[in-house]
Amino acid sequence: MLQPFRLALPLALMLAWGTAAQAQSATTTRAERKRSVTLAGTSTEPLPVVRVAQDTMTLLFFPSPIQRKTLAFDEARIRVLDAGERSVIVQPVANLGDGERQEIGVFFADGRAPARAAFVLVTDPAEVDSRIDVQRPEPPNTACQPTSQAPAPKPEDFVLLGYVDNGGVTMSKLQVELEAVQGLALESLNAFRGAGWILADMRILNRSNHAAWSPQEATLLGRVGVPLRARLVTTKPGPIAPGEVRRVLAVVEVPEMDADLVFTLDVRGQDGRRFTVPGVRFPKPTAGDAR
8 A cells, every 4th residue: 555655755756856957947047138348448458258158149249340350269169150240149169167268359340449359258157148239449539649559469460450461561761851841850761561551650850949749640642543541650659759759650551453652641740730751652562472
């Protein structure tokens, strides 16, 4: 008479265990979140953290187009399921372990600072990000100012971004000596040309008997066509003090063509002072491997 009771007891325990297991599974289900994150504005700021899980796809949506071929991540730990003009879908191969942090990064197409979007991926037991709306930090001063020297890039960045191809980089030096105008003198100018870009590397002297001067705009005007607006980069922030020499770079993206490019470079500052450099030649690319 006791046998049915013995049979029913294990069955009841199994049912109770199953119910408990289901309850535990329900409590460990990660809550999906949609949120915005702001990119690090400088190399000293921490990277934003994105929570990923093996059973959830995480969409990263960017505010402007990205260069998909520059995506960098550990393929052994992270999968990129899709990459579009402004989006990337990621998923870990397996949930990341406690304390494990995986980095993923991609460059923007416009080159505006910050030029690269980078994130730290982690697995959280309670939450997972199903969508991340990426935001770029606003510059501290929205006025047109030359940017300071960026952190030293890695050699692979030039190739991944397409700035250097099998045509290499060509350069020329300005051979014309220019007299100082409005207290500004050009000590030297080297003109570089790569895949889709030209760069004028200048050393500008601000005479000691003139006020401090900040270069703010630069344009290149060819024999035909509209002026090309350049992006200015200086070796340090702030105006050029009286008697100081400052290295200033003017960068422009140009269509690729098999011919020398010759421009007049015009640099203007905050107080109306400016100087003009005629005959800046950017040599045509070298003959690359045709394979």
